[in-house]
Amino acid sequence: MNESLLSIDKVAKQAGLTSSALRYYERCGLITEGTRISGRRHYPPSVLQRLSVIKVCQGIGFSLTEIRDLLDGQPGHNGTWRDLALTRRAEVQRQIHQLHRLLEVLDTAMACACRALCECPQMGPEGQLARRSPEPLKRLAEHWQQLTLGESRSVTSESHIVKSLGAK
Secondary structure, eight states: OOTTSEEHHHHHHHHTOOHHHHHHHHHHTSSOOOEEETTEEEEOTTHHHHHHHHHHHHHHTOOHHHHHHHHTTOOGGGOSHHHHHHHHHHHHHHHHHHHHHHHHHHHHHHHOOOSSGGGOGGGSTTSHHHHTOOHHHHHHHHHHHHHHTTOOOOTTHHHHHHHHHHHO
């Protein structure tokens, strides 16, 4: 057996992933297929660096397709990986702005002394809250509602949700 290769179990443990995630990443083209030794996949130690980069990129909000393109040096229609990062940064800035607006609406609603929402003039057609509830806030609320309902999510669920908030 080649001593420099790591078993799928060792790679999964060191990377904080499951073996099935590694096989999924193979199918997505994010990592090369492991060498089979006695029917088990084995990877070079360099795969740990690549898996770390994948995790960081997912945390930033890139999709697996975007990550694959970034790792393969094919940044798609947007130019270099730095261009994609700048685009992602702008999306995050938009999301932060939307979240600040949502906080303002929530703070205003919580400051209301009305006993029932339907009695609150702020909520009426001419009220401050009705005027400050634009479409992006509605989409944001819908996404949060979906999260709290516990809908099943794929490996890329967090990045998909984060990305979709600013994408529409």
